[in-house]
Amino acid sequence: MTLNRKSLMLIAAGGSLALMLGAFAFQYLGGLPPCKLCIWQRYPHVIAIGIGLIALRFGNALLAWLGALAAFATAAIGGYHTGVERGWWEGPTTCSAGPIGGLSTDELFDQIMNAPLVRCDEVPWELFSLSMASWNMIVSLGLMALWIAAARKSA
Template sequence: MNPRILIILATLGSAALLLGAFGFQHLGGMAPCKLCLWQRWPHAVAIAIGVLALVLNRVQLAWIGAIAALVSANIGLYHTGVEQGWWEGPTTCTSGAIGGLSADELLSQIMDAPLVRCDDIAWQMAGLSMAGWNMVLSLILAGLWIAAARR
């Protein structure tokens, strides 16, 4: 198969995964945990690499796309392990800037923030959570990227 078509498929695959994640978040009301957010960044990188590879006609950039997909797959594996209790997840959490807020505004912001734990499975299909599906689909995308790079 033409490497450009493989790059297009891999790029669109990452875009579809990101759109799905945003759909679950914004339409389904499922706030992402820290690890969910980490899994999104490599897909954004893969999309940018795909666009660059197509615009610059540089099939060799597909190797970077493969690395991005494999990074997301690995984070998905880690997240799946956290959900299954195979190992512990991160003990830290993130927050936004608090500068310029009064004590009441800060307390309100804290109380209104959704509490999302990395070890809770919010949704699953066929026995796989979103993290598990991201891992499987990211591995397939990595295969597309590698096939494009090898042609």
């Protein structure tokens, strides 16, 4: 049985959805808040999911190539994050914060002191000696292959 372009695109987008659901499960059920690089890896998955939804109506090759680009982007960020975790290179030195308007000095201090410190260079969870960032990279490269197969499929 061969799959048509639209089916391949939906499977690839479903893979991104599964990875996002897994990330949220680790975050909200497992108590592992994401670091900055973890958040960056999520954006291309959201784009790939959106492309998959658009593919329900328009399953053209351009969308498939855009999906492949999104999968490659998250794989590249995952590879970068893996290097940071393994100490191959330095990660970002900046941190992000939410809006602080309307808070008193004491409330702001309490918010800062109670914020979880999540470092990009520490591995909070691993399977077979691979971190979540490494698994994201590997699976995303597989999803990229699906997107490329969809792009190369004739309509």
